[in-house]
Amino acid sequence: MGITGYSRVLGRKVSQETSVPVSSGTEPSAATPPDVAGAQTQLKLLQWAVPAITGAILGVSAYAGEQQRPVAVEAGEQHALLLSRQVNSRSRLLSRRAC
Secondary structure (H helix, E strand, O other): OHHHHHHHHHHHHHHHOOOOOEOOOOOEOOOOOHHHHHHHHHHHHHHHHHHHHHHHHHHHHHHHHHHOOHHHHHHHHHHHHHHHHHHHHHHHHHHHHHO
16 A cells, blocks of 8 residues: 555656646656656556556465365365374374383
């Protein structure tokens, strides 16, 4: 959300400068003042960063959601049960050897 807010601040900065010559919303011209040109350059990067980060968040959320499915939970429980049986078997072997 921070990147979206920052994009909004930069967009507002560019849109407030109505008498500044520009090529487009994200492309400064040679006569564009440096502060506005910098904001436009950052906006050019952010126009790709916002959807990329949103997509990454959706991908991670989907993956995490799949981990909550009953099949995945059951597989995790079976794995934990198998590990506990292995640990118990090893501890019994070690205790027999100690005798």
